[in-house]
Amino acid sequence: MKSLILNRLADNTSGYHLPQHPVDCPCCGLRQSVPALQPGEEAHCTRCNQHLVRIERNAINGPLAYATGSLMMLVVVALTQYIQIDLAGLHVTLTIPGMMRVLIAQDFGFLAEVMFMLTFGTPVLFTLLCLYVYGGLKAEQALPGMLYATRVMVRLRGWMMVDVFFISTLVAYIKIISYAQVIFGPAFYLTFILAILLIRTAQSVPEHWIYYEIQRLAGRNPTTLVPTAHTISCSSCLYEQPANRKICTVCGSLLYARRPLSLRVSMACLLAAIMLYIPANVLPMMITSNPLGTQANTIFSGIEYMWQSGDKVIAMIIFSASMAIPILKILAMLILIYSAGFRPLLSLPSLTRLYRFTESVGRWSMIDIFVVIILMAAFRTPLAKVAPGAASVYFCLVVLLTMLSALYFDPRLMWDKMRTSSSHPSSPTAGQS
Ligand SMILES: [Zn+2]
Numbered sequence: 001m002k003s004l005i006l007n008r009l010a011d012n013t014s015g016y017h018l019p020q021h022p023v024d025c026p027c028c029g030l031r032q033s034v035p036a037l038q039p040g041e042e043a044h045c046t047r048c049n050q051h052l053v054r055i056e057r058n059a060i061n062g063p064l065a066y067a068t069g070s071l072m073m074l075v076v077v078a079l080t081q082y083i084q085i086d087l088a089g090l091h092v093t094l095t096i097p098g099m100m101r102v103l104i105a106q107d108f109g110f111l112a113e114v115m116f117m118l119t120f121g122t123p124v125l126f127t128l129l130c131l132y133v134y135g136g137l138k139a140e141q142a143l144p145g146m147l148y149a150t151r152v153m154v155r156l157r158g159w160m161m162v163d164v165f166f167i168s169t170l171v172a173y174i175k176i177i178s179y180a181q182v183i184f185g186p187a188f189y190l191t192f193i194l195a196i197l198l199i200r201t202a203q204s205v206p207e208h209w210i211y212y213e214i215q216r217l218a219g220r221n222p223t224t225l226v227p228t229a230h231t232i233s234c235s236s237c238l239y240e241q242p243a244n245r246k247i248c249t250v251c252g253s254l255l256y257a258r259r260p261l262s263l264r265v266s267m268a269c270l271l272a273a274i275m276l277y278i279p280a281n282v283l284p285m286m287i288t289s290n291p292l293g294t295q296a297n298t299i300f301s302g303i304e305y306m307w308q309s310g311d312k313v314i315a316m317i318i319f320s321a322s323m324a325i326p327i328l329k330i331l332a333m334l335i336l337i338y339s340a341g342f343r344p345l346l347s348l349p350s351l352t353r354l355y356r357f358t359e360s361v362g363r364w365s366m367i368d369i370f371v372v373i374i375l376m377a378a379f380r381t382p383l384a385k386v387a388p389g390a391a392s393v394y395f396c397l398v399v400l401l402t403m404l405s406a407l408y409f410d411p412r413l414m415w416d417k418m419r420t421s422s423s424h425p426s427s428p429t430a431g432q433s
Protein backbone atom coordinates (compact mmCIF):
# COMPACT_ATOMS: atom_id res chain seq x y z
CA MET A 1 0.00 0.00 0.00
CA LYS A 2 1.33 3.36 -0.97
CA SER A 3 0.30 6.56 0.69
CA LEU A 4 -1.19 9.19 -1.57
CA ILE A 5 -0.07 12.67 -2.49
CA LEU A 6 -2.12 14.75 -0.11
CA ASN A 7 -2.73 18.45 -0.53
CA ARG A 8 -3.65 20.08 2.73
CA LEU A 9 -5.62 23.13 1.69
CA ALA A 10 -7.56 24.10 4.78
CA ASP A 11 -8.08 23.39 8.40
CA ASN A 12 -10.89 21.10 9.33
CA THR A 13 -13.83 23.15 10.44
CA SER A 14 -16.76 20.79 9.94
CA GLY A 15 -17.61 17.26 10.99
CA TYR A 16 -17.46 15.89 7.44
CA HIS A 17 -14.54 13.66 6.57
CA LEU A 18 -13.49 10.49 4.79
CA PRO A 19 -11.62 7.79 6.74
CA GLN A 20 -8.47 6.10 5.44
CA HIS A 21 -9.41 3.32 3.04
CA PRO A 22 -8.15 1.37 -0.01
CA VAL A 23 -9.01 2.33 -3.61
CA ASP A 24 -7.92 1.20 -7.07
CA CYS A 25 -7.04 4.16 -9.30
CA PRO A 26 -9.74 4.46 -12.02
CA CYS A 27 -7.09 5.54 -14.55
CA CYS A 28 -4.15 3.16 -13.99
CA GLY A 29 -5.71 0.52 -11.70
CA LEU A 30 -3.04 0.78 -8.97
CA ARG A 31 -4.31 -0.33 -5.57
CA GLN A 32 -3.42 2.22 -2.91
CA SER A 33 -4.58 3.68 0.35
CA VAL A 34 -6.34 7.05 0.53
CA PRO A 35 -5.36 8.74 3.81
CA ALA A 36 -8.07 10.20 6.06
CA LEU A 37 -9.34 13.38 4.37
CA GLN A 38 -10.89 16.48 5.92
CA PRO A 39 -12.83 19.27 4.14
CA GLY A 40 -10.50 21.23 1.85
CA GLU A 41 -8.19 18.24 1.26
CA GLU A 42 -7.74 16.15 -1.85
CA ALA A 43 -5.99 12.96 -2.94
CA HIS A 44 -4.32 11.98 -6.23
CA CYS A 45 -3.00 8.66 -7.52
CA THR A 46 0.66 8.10 -6.64
CA ARG A 47 1.41 6.58 -10.03
CA CYS A 48 -0.57 8.51 -12.69
CA ASN A 49 -1.59 11.58 -10.67
CA GLN A 50 -5.28 10.92 -11.42
CA HIS A 51 -7.53 13.07 -9.23
CA LEU A 52 -9.26 10.65 -6.86
CA VAL A 53 -11.30 12.76 -4.46
CA ARG A 54 -11.50 16.26 -3.01
CA ILE A 55 -13.82 17.26 -0.19
CA GLU A 56 -14.96 20.86 -0.59
CA ARG A 57 -13.87 23.27 2.13
CA ASN A 58 -17.59 23.96 2.71
CA ALA A 59 -18.46 20.34 2.07
CA ILE A 60 -22.25 20.78 1.93
CA ASN A 61 -23.04 24.49 1.78
CA GLY A 62 -20.53 25.18 -1.03
CA PRO A 63 -22.11 22.87 -3.65
CA LEU A 64 -25.61 23.88 -2.49
CA ALA A 65 -24.78 27.56 -3.03
CA TYR A 66 -23.15 26.98 -6.45
CA ALA A 67 -26.04 24.80 -7.65
CA THR A 68 -28.68 27.30 -6.43
CA GLY A 69 -26.81 30.14 -8.14
CA SER A 70 -26.51 28.12 -11.37
CA LEU A 71 -30.22 27.28 -11.39
CA MET A 72 -31.24 30.90 -10.84
CA MET A 73 -28.89 32.03 -13.61
CA LEU A 74 -30.29 29.37 -15.95
CA VAL A 75 -33.83 30.69 -15.46
CA VAL A 76 -32.78 34.33 -15.98
CA VAL A 77 -30.65 33.46 -19.05
CA ALA A 78 -33.58 31.57 -20.60
CA LEU A 79 -36.03 34.43 -20.00
CA THR A 80 -34.01 37.50 -20.97
CA GLN A 81 -32.63 38.89 -24.22
CA TYR A 82 -29.38 37.29 -25.40
CA ILE A 83 -28.38 39.59 -28.26
CA GLN A 84 -30.05 42.16 -30.48
CA ILE A 85 -29.02 42.57 -34.10
CA ASP A 86 -29.80 45.69 -36.14
CA LEU A 87 -29.48 45.13 -39.88
CA ALA A 88 -30.68 47.78 -42.37
CA GLY A 89 -33.30 49.09 -39.96
CA LEU A 90 -34.53 45.63 -38.99
CA HIS A 91 -34.21 44.61 -35.33
CA VAL A 92 -33.79 40.93 -34.47
CA THR A 93 -33.96 40.12 -30.78
CA LEU A 94 -32.58 36.73 -29.81
CA THR A 95 -33.19 34.65 -26.72
CA ILE A 96 -31.75 31.14 -26.28
CA PRO A 97 -35.20 29.42 -26.45
CA GLY A 98 -35.92 31.63 -29.49
CA MET A 99 -32.88 30.19 -31.28
CA MET A 100 -34.17 26.67 -30.66
CA ARG A 101 -37.60 27.64 -32.04
CA VAL A 102 -35.95 28.94 -35.24
CA LEU A 103 -34.10 25.62 -35.60
CA ILE A 104 -37.31 23.63 -35.22
CA ALA A 105 -39.13 25.93 -37.66
CA GLN A 106 -36.37 25.30 -40.22
CA ASP A 107 -36.72 21.55 -39.80
CA PHE A 108 -33.46 21.13 -37.89
CA GLY A 109 -35.13 19.56 -34.87
CA PHE A 110 -32.12 17.33 -34.15
CA LEU A 111 -29.81 20.35 -33.78
CA ALA A 112 -32.45 22.03 -31.60
CA GLU A 113 -32.57 18.98 -29.32
CA VAL A 114 -28.78 18.79 -29.08
CA MET A 115 -28.54 22.52 -28.35
CA PHE A 116 -31.35 22.30 -25.78
CA MET A 117 -29.72 19.35 -24.01
CA LEU A 118 -26.18 20.77 -23.94
CA THR A 119 -26.98 24.36 -23.01
CA PHE A 120 -30.14 24.04 -20.91
CA GLY A 121 -31.59 20.55 -20.27
CA THR A 122 -28.43 18.94 -18.92
CA PRO A 123 -27.43 21.93 -16.70
CA VAL A 124 -30.97 22.18 -15.25
CA LEU A 125 -31.17 18.46 -14.52
CA PHE A 126 -27.62 18.46 -13.12
CA THR A 127 -28.27 21.36 -10.73
CA LEU A 128 -31.65 19.94 -9.62
CA LEU A 129 -30.08 16.56 -8.85
CA CYS A 130 -27.23 18.32 -7.06
CA LEU A 131 -29.74 20.24 -4.89
CA TYR A 132 -31.67 17.04 -4.15
CA VAL A 133 -28.60 15.01 -3.13
CA TYR A 134 -26.97 17.80 -1.12
CA GLY A 135 -30.36 18.77 0.39
CA GLY A 136 -30.56 15.21 1.75
CA LEU A 137 -26.97 15.32 3.01
CA LYS A 138 -27.54 18.68 4.73
CA ALA A 139 -30.74 17.46 6.41
CA GLU A 140 -28.87 14.22 7.38
CA GLN A 141 -31.74 12.31 5.74
CA ALA A 142 -31.45 9.37 3.32
CA LEU A 143 -33.91 10.53 0.63
CA PRO A 144 -35.40 8.01 -1.83
CA GLY A 145 -33.30 7.45 -4.97
CA MET A 146 -30.29 9.39 -3.70
CA LEU A 147 -27.81 6.86 -5.11
CA TYR A 148 -29.50 6.91 -8.51
CA ALA A 149 -29.62 10.73 -8.46
CA THR A 150 -25.87 10.84 -7.70
CA ARG A 151 -25.07 8.40 -10.52
CA VAL A 152 -27.05 10.44 -13.07
CA MET A 153 -25.57 13.70 -11.77
CA VAL A 154 -22.03 12.38 -12.22
CA ARG A 155 -22.77 11.26 -15.78
CA LEU A 156 -24.28 14.61 -16.77
CA ARG A 157 -21.20 16.51 -15.61
CA GLY A 158 -19.31 16.14 -18.93
CA TRP A 159 -22.31 17.06 -21.10
CA MET A 160 -22.85 20.68 -20.09
CA MET A 161 -21.61 23.10 -22.76
CA VAL A 162 -22.64 26.56 -21.61
CA ASP A 163 -18.97 27.66 -21.74
CA VAL A 164 -18.61 26.39 -25.32
CA PHE A 165 -21.80 28.23 -26.27
CA PHE A 166 -20.48 31.47 -24.75
CA ILE A 167 -17.23 31.29 -26.75
CA SER A 168 -19.27 30.42 -29.87
CA THR A 169 -21.26 33.64 -29.36
CA LEU A 170 -18.03 35.66 -29.36
CA VAL A 171 -16.96 33.97 -32.61
CA ALA A 172 -20.39 34.61 -34.16
CA TYR A 173 -20.21 38.23 -32.93
CA ILE A 174 -16.98 38.87 -34.86
CA LYS A 175 -18.71 37.55 -37.98
CA ILE A 176 -21.95 39.49 -37.48
CA ILE A 177 -20.39 42.90 -36.83
CA SER A 178 -19.12 43.09 -40.41
CA TYR A 179 -22.77 43.19 -41.57
CA ALA A 180 -24.87 44.47 -38.70
CA GLN A 181 -24.85 46.22 -35.36
CA VAL A 182 -24.87 43.93 -32.34
CA ILE A 183 -26.07 44.78 -28.83
CA PHE A 184 -25.52 42.21 -26.11
CA GLY A 185 -28.47 41.62 -23.79
CA PRO A 186 -28.32 40.69 -20.07
CA ALA A 187 -28.53 36.97 -20.87
CA PHE A 188 -25.19 37.14 -22.73
CA TYR A 189 -23.27 38.52 -19.73
CA LEU A 190 -25.09 36.19 -17.34
CA THR A 191 -24.15 33.22 -19.56
CA PHE A 192 -20.51 33.93 -18.71
CA ILE A 193 -21.29 33.86 -14.96
CA LEU A 194 -23.47 30.78 -15.48
CA ALA A 195 -20.64 28.95 -17.29
CA ILE A 196 -18.25 29.64 -14.38
CA LEU A 197 -20.84 28.66 -11.77
CA LEU A 198 -21.58 25.38 -13.57
CA ILE A 199 -17.87 24.52 -13.81
CA ARG A 200 -17.50 25.29 -10.10
CA THR A 201 -20.59 23.21 -9.22
CA ALA A 202 -19.31 20.27 -11.28
CA GLN A 203 -15.92 20.49 -9.53
CA SER A 204 -17.46 20.63 -6.07
CA VAL A 205 -19.42 17.34 -6.13
CA PRO A 206 -16.98 14.48 -5.41
CA GLU A 207 -19.01 11.31 -5.98
CA HIS A 208 -16.55 9.16 -4.03
CA TRP A 209 -17.27 11.16 -0.87
CA ILE A 210 -21.01 11.62 -1.63
CA TYR A 211 -21.49 7.83 -1.78
CA TYR A 212 -19.68 7.54 1.55
CA GLU A 213 -22.01 10.12 3.12
CA ILE A 214 -25.18 8.51 1.69
CA GLN A 215 -24.08 5.13 3.09
CA ARG A 216 -23.22 6.75 6.41
CA LEU A 217 -26.80 8.13 6.62
CA ALA A 218 -28.07 4.58 6.13
CA GLY A 219 -25.84 3.41 9.00
CA ARG A 220 -23.24 1.68 6.81
CA ASN A 221 -19.53 2.30 6.33
CA PRO A 222 -18.29 1.39 2.83
CA THR A 223 -14.60 1.82 3.72
CA THR A 224 -14.22 -1.19 6.02
CA LEU A 225 -13.84 -4.06 3.54
CA VAL A 226 -10.17 -5.14 3.40
CA PRO A 227 -8.92 -5.74 -0.18
CA THR A 228 -8.13 -9.39 -0.94
CA ALA A 229 -8.01 -11.59 -4.04
CA HIS A 230 -11.78 -11.99 -3.63
CA THR A 231 -12.63 -8.29 -3.67
CA ILE A 232 -12.90 -5.77 -6.47
CA SER A 233 -12.80 -1.98 -6.47
CA CYS A 234 -16.01 -0.53 -8.01
CA SER A 235 -15.11 1.49 -11.12
CA SER A 236 -17.74 4.14 -10.32
CA CYS A 237 -17.49 4.75 -6.56
CA LEU A 238 -14.00 3.17 -6.04
CA TYR A 239 -15.03 1.34 -2.83
CA GLU A 240 -14.00 -2.27 -2.31
CA GLN A 241 -16.72 -4.87 -3.01
CA PRO A 242 -16.88 -8.70 -2.92
CA ALA A 243 -15.82 -9.86 -6.42
CA ASN A 244 -18.76 -12.24 -6.79
CA ARG A 245 -21.34 -9.42 -6.79
CA LYS A 246 -22.88 -8.09 -10.02
CA ILE A 247 -24.06 -4.73 -8.64
CA CYS A 248 -22.11 -2.49 -6.26
CA THR A 249 -23.86 -2.18 -2.90
CA VAL A 250 -22.36 1.27 -2.30
CA CYS A 251 -23.37 3.15 -5.49
CA GLY A 252 -25.62 0.70 -7.37
CA SER A 253 -23.47 0.61 -10.54
CA LEU A 254 -22.57 -2.51 -12.48
CA LEU A 255 -19.51 -4.07 -10.86
CA TYR A 256 -16.54 -4.93 -13.12
CA ALA A 257 -12.74 -4.92 -12.96
CA ARG A 258 -12.46 -3.43 -16.46
CA ARG A 259 -15.32 -1.90 -18.47
CA PRO A 260 -16.90 -4.79 -20.45
CA LEU A 261 -16.40 -4.55 -24.23
CA SER A 262 -14.62 -1.23 -23.65
CA LEU A 263 -12.35 -1.34 -26.70
CA ARG A 264 -15.02 -2.72 -29.03
CA VAL A 265 -17.64 -0.10 -28.12
CA SER A 266 -15.03 2.65 -28.16
CA MET A 267 -13.79 1.50 -31.60
CA ALA A 268 -17.36 1.16 -32.95
CA CYS A 269 -18.16 4.77 -31.94
CA LEU A 270 -14.87 5.91 -33.45
CA LEU A 271 -15.44 4.11 -36.76
CA ALA A 272 -18.93 5.61 -37.01
CA ALA A 273 -17.40 9.04 -36.31
CA ILE A 274 -14.74 8.53 -39.02
CA MET A 275 -17.42 7.56 -41.56
CA LEU A 276 -19.64 10.52 -40.68
CA TYR A 277 -16.66 12.88 -40.82
CA ILE A 278 -16.63 12.41 -44.63
CA PRO A 279 -20.14 13.85 -45.32
CA ALA A 280 -19.49 16.41 -42.57
CA ASN A 281 -16.63 17.78 -44.71
CA VAL A 282 -18.01 17.21 -48.20
CA LEU A 283 -21.55 18.58 -47.70
CA PRO A 284 -22.29 22.25 -47.01
CA MET A 285 -22.07 23.34 -43.38
CA MET A 286 -23.71 26.72 -43.85
CA ILE A 287 -25.85 28.17 -46.64
CA THR A 288 -25.92 31.97 -46.87
CA SER A 289 -28.23 33.85 -49.19
CA ASN A 290 -28.89 37.50 -50.01
CA PRO A 291 -30.57 39.27 -52.96
CA LEU A 292 -27.37 38.77 -54.96
CA GLY A 293 -27.29 35.01 -54.70
CA THR A 294 -26.81 31.92 -52.55
CA GLN A 295 -23.53 30.52 -51.30
CA ALA A 296 -23.04 27.09 -49.76
CA ASN A 297 -19.86 26.61 -47.75
CA THR A 298 -18.32 23.40 -46.51
CA ILE A 299 -16.31 23.53 -43.27
CA PHE A 300 -13.06 23.97 -45.20
CA SER A 301 -14.32 26.46 -47.83
CA GLY A 302 -15.89 28.47 -44.98
CA ILE A 303 -12.51 28.67 -43.22
CA GLU A 304 -10.79 29.56 -46.52
CA TYR A 305 -13.36 32.30 -47.22
CA MET A 306 -12.93 33.79 -43.73
CA TRP A 307 -9.13 33.70 -44.01
CA GLN A 308 -9.22 35.47 -47.39
CA SER A 309 -11.74 38.07 -46.25
CA GLY A 310 -9.44 39.03 -43.37
CA ASP A 311 -11.19 37.28 -40.46
CA LYS A 312 -7.99 35.39 -39.62
CA VAL A 313 -8.76 34.96 -35.92
CA ILE A 314 -12.15 33.33 -36.55
CA ALA A 315 -10.65 31.27 -39.37
CA MET A 316 -8.09 29.91 -36.91
CA ILE A 317 -10.67 29.26 -34.16
CA ILE A 318 -13.00 27.42 -36.55
CA PHE A 319 -10.05 25.53 -38.05
CA SER A 320 -8.97 24.39 -34.58
CA ALA A 321 -12.50 23.46 -33.46
CA SER A 322 -13.80 21.88 -36.66
CA MET A 323 -10.75 20.36 -38.29
CA ALA A 324 -7.73 20.12 -35.97
CA ILE A 325 -9.53 18.89 -32.81
CA PRO A 326 -11.73 16.22 -34.50
CA ILE A 327 -8.82 14.86 -36.60
CA LEU A 328 -6.39 14.88 -33.65
CA LYS A 329 -9.05 13.32 -31.43
CA ILE A 330 -9.74 10.53 -33.93
CA LEU A 331 -5.98 9.87 -34.31
CA ALA A 332 -5.48 9.96 -30.53
CA MET A 333 -8.33 7.49 -29.95
CA LEU A 334 -6.87 5.16 -32.62
CA ILE A 335 -3.48 5.28 -30.84
CA LEU A 336 -5.12 4.69 -27.43
CA ILE A 337 -7.30 1.80 -28.61
CA TYR A 338 -4.39 0.16 -30.47
CA SER A 339 -2.12 0.63 -27.44
CA ALA A 340 -4.68 -0.95 -25.09
CA GLY A 341 -5.63 -3.78 -27.45
CA PHE A 342 -2.36 -4.75 -29.12
CA ARG A 343 0.88 -3.00 -28.29
CA PRO A 344 1.60 0.28 -26.46
CA LEU A 345 2.74 2.79 -29.11
CA LEU A 346 3.94 5.41 -26.62
CA SER A 347 5.16 5.43 -23.02
CA LEU A 348 2.42 5.14 -20.37
CA PRO A 349 2.78 8.74 -19.10
CA SER A 350 2.42 9.97 -22.71
CA LEU A 351 -0.60 7.71 -23.33
CA THR A 352 -2.21 8.89 -20.08
CA ARG A 353 -1.65 12.55 -21.02
CA LEU A 354 -3.05 11.85 -24.49
CA TYR A 355 -6.14 10.21 -22.95
CA ARG A 356 -6.81 13.12 -20.59
CA PHE A 357 -6.29 15.66 -23.38
CA THR A 358 -8.63 13.74 -25.71
CA GLU A 359 -11.28 13.52 -23.02
CA SER A 360 -11.16 17.23 -22.28
CA VAL A 361 -10.96 18.90 -25.71
CA GLY A 362 -13.68 17.03 -27.64
CA ARG A 363 -16.57 19.23 -26.51
CA TRP A 364 -14.95 22.36 -27.96
CA SER A 365 -15.61 21.03 -31.46
CA MET A 366 -19.24 22.08 -30.95
CA ILE A 367 -18.17 25.73 -31.48
CA ASP A 368 -18.82 25.62 -35.23
CA ILE A 369 -22.30 24.11 -34.78
CA PHE A 370 -23.26 26.74 -32.20
CA VAL A 371 -21.87 29.53 -34.44
CA VAL A 372 -24.02 28.33 -37.36
CA ILE A 373 -27.08 28.20 -35.07
CA ILE A 374 -26.47 31.76 -33.78
CA LEU A 375 -25.87 33.10 -37.31
CA MET A 376 -29.00 31.37 -38.54
CA ALA A 377 -31.07 32.92 -35.78
CA ALA A 378 -29.46 36.33 -36.43
CA PHE A 379 -29.90 36.38 -40.21
CA ARG A 380 -33.31 35.16 -41.26
CA THR A 381 -34.65 37.99 -43.41
CA PRO A 382 -34.82 37.91 -47.24
CA LEU A 383 -32.03 40.52 -47.18
CA ALA A 384 -29.63 38.16 -45.45
CA LYS A 385 -30.38 34.57 -44.62
CA VAL A 386 -28.21 31.89 -43.05
CA ALA A 387 -29.28 28.24 -42.85
CA PRO A 388 -27.41 25.20 -41.54
CA GLY A 389 -26.34 22.75 -44.23
CA ALA A 390 -26.68 18.96 -43.99
CA ALA A 391 -23.06 18.74 -42.78
CA SER A 392 -24.02 20.39 -39.48
CA VAL A 393 -26.01 17.32 -38.45
CA TYR A 394 -23.21 14.93 -39.49
CA PHE A 395 -20.60 17.06 -37.76
CA CYS A 396 -22.67 17.22 -34.59
CA LEU A 397 -22.85 13.40 -34.63
CA VAL A 398 -19.06 13.21 -35.14
CA VAL A 399 -18.51 15.33 -32.02
CA LEU A 400 -20.95 13.28 -29.91
CA LEU A 401 -19.58 9.93 -31.17
CA THR A 402 -15.94 10.85 -30.48
CA MET A 403 -17.00 11.95 -26.98
CA LEU A 404 -18.73 8.58 -26.46
CA SER A 405 -15.66 6.76 -27.82
CA ALA A 406 -13.47 8.45 -25.17
CA LEU A 407 -16.11 7.80 -22.51
CA TYR A 408 -16.23 4.05 -23.18
CA PHE A 409 -12.46 3.71 -23.33
CA ASP A 410 -11.14 2.16 -20.12
CA PRO A 411 -7.61 3.63 -19.64
CA ARG A 412 -6.65 0.83 -17.21
CA LEU A 413 -6.45 -1.51 -20.22
CA MET A 414 -3.37 0.40 -21.45
CA TRP A 415 -1.59 -0.22 -18.13
CA ASP A 416 -2.68 -3.89 -18.19
CA LYS A 417 -1.33 -4.26 -21.72
CA MET A 418 2.00 -2.66 -20.78
CA ARG A 419 2.26 -5.02 -17.80
CA THR A 420 1.61 -8.15 -19.90
CA SER A 421 3.64 -7.09 -22.95
CA SER A 422 6.68 -5.85 -21.06
CA SER A 423 9.43 -8.25 -20.14
CA HIS A 424 10.52 -5.91 -17.35
CA PRO A 425 8.36 -6.40 -14.27
CA SER A 426 9.19 -2.90 -13.02
CA SER A 427 7.67 -1.15 -16.05
CA PRO A 428 4.17 -0.44 -14.60
CA THR A 429 5.69 1.90 -12.02
CA ALA A 430 7.56 3.82 -14.72
CA GLY A 431 4.54 6.09 -15.06
CA GLN A 432 5.24 8.32 -12.07
CA SER A 433 4.09 11.82 -12.91
ZN1 LIG B 1 -3.43 6.02 -11.24
Ligand SMILES: [Zn+2]
Nearest residue numbers: 234237248251
Ligand atom coordinates in the same frame (compact mmCIF):
# COMPACT_ATOMS: atom_id res chain seq x y z
ZN1 LIG C 1 -19.81 1.43 -6.56
